[in-house]
Amino acid sequence: QVQLQESGPGLVKLSETLSLTCTVSGYSISSGFYWDWIRQPPGKGLEWIGSVYHTGDTDYKPSLKSRVTISVDTSKNQFSLRLDSVTAADTAVYYCARRRSNFDYWGQGTLVTVSS
Amino acid sequence: EIVLTQSPGTLSLSPGERATLSCRASQSVRSNYLAWYQQKVGQAPRVLIYGASSRDTGIPDRFSGSGSGTDFTLTISRLEPEDFAVYYCQQYGSSPLTFGQGTKVEIK
Numbered sequence: 012q013v014q015l016q017e018s019g020p021g022l023v024k025l026s027e028t029l030s031l032t033c034t035v036s037g038y039s040i041s042s043g044f045y046w047d048w049i050r051q052p053p054g055k056g057l058e059w060i061g062s063v064y065h066t067g068d069t070d071y072k073p074s075l076k077s078r079v080t081i082s083v084d085t086s087k088n089q090f091s092l093r094l095d096s097v098t099a100a101d102t103a104v105y106y107c108a109r110r111r112s113n114f115d116y117w118g119q120g121t122l123v124t125v126s127s
Numbered sequence: 128e129i130v131l132t133q134s135p136g137t138l139s140l141s142p143g144e145r146a147t148l149s150c151r152a153s154q155s156v157r158s159n160y161l162a163w164y165q166q167k168v169g170q171a172p173r174v175l176i177y178g179a180s181s182r183d184t185g186i187p188d189r190f191s192g193s194g195s196g197t198d199f200t201l202t203i204s205r206l207e208p209e210d211f212a213v214y215y216c217q218q219y220g221s222s223p224l225t226f227g228q229g230t231k232v233e234i235k
Contacts, residue, residue, distance in 0.1 A: 113219055
């Protein structure tokens, strides 16, 4: 059974860097598929942030590309999100997900609040 | 970027009624790579439909998807109490991947 679990600070200061890790169990990242980050501001809709393939190839939403880095560590079966220079608009629940074609497995989500 | 517009924003229906949700794309979705997700409060979304019309494993047959190109529909034939939730369409045919803004199905 595939499971994903986000971890990282729930509070990040304005202009600093948000860092989250997604730990995957029940499936080896190195076996394939895309590994994605998606976020959802409180009370709002879903926004795709970007993805990493098991090879390390990445794809990002253009409007976030200058601030986002997604990386993979196959030895730990984890992938990570780094978002630089955060603002209040980056406050959201952050989900990690596996993407076969559609998103088929999701983490439970973690709320990250940006505050001054 | 493909913009997905869902309508209506809110659908107020009673259990047992039929729900019809629309998702319109700003340009054709490659190979009809469109999925529908259900999200309940405090939970992650779960996929219902992929490839515009294929039900995911374990999804009841009261859920059906149709459409192609730029116009897609999710139909719930008879609403059960557990179906009241927010529904999102999402296209995965081209990057960046995009979601619709959601349709809330609420109890009338």
